[in-house]
Amino acid sequence: MDKLMKQRDIASLFSESLIGSLCKEIDDSNNRCYYLINAISSSTNKELLKRLNIELKGLNQRKSEILHTALQCKRLIKQNDLSILFLIEISKRSLALT
Numbered sequence: 001m002d003k004l005m006k007q008r009d010i011a012s013l014f015s016e017s018l019i020g021s022l023c024k025e026i027d028d029s030n031n032r033c034y035y036l037i038n039a040i041s042s043s044t045n046k047e048l049l050k051r052l053n054i055e056l057k058g059l060n061q062r063k064s065e066i067l068h069t070a071l072q073c074k075r076l077i078k079q080n081d082l083s084i085l086f087l088i089e090i091s092k093r094s095l096a097l098t
Helices: 003-043 044-078 082-092
Strands: none
Touching: 003 044, 003 082, 044 082
16 A cells, blocks of 8 residues: 555656646746747848747747647546646747737
8 A cells, every 4th residue: 555655646746747847848938939029020031030930830839739738637637736727727828928
């Protein structure tokens, strides 16, 4: 019984660490997005605009992947884990901060 409890504790810590890392990634993406939007609005170089828009698109795709992962975690755990609910909430927020 103790071994099973230890496995659950380890799984819980891993899960919390993973969720925390994904929350940090979303926050970093939002900050980078804000920078990109400002750079896009002030740039006139077509090549630079192309690269910035590609990066912005990649950030949005990654955000969608994280949201999908968070929704899967919520379905698997089948309870209202606040860290997962928080990750879902911040993943749903738009990266386009204007």
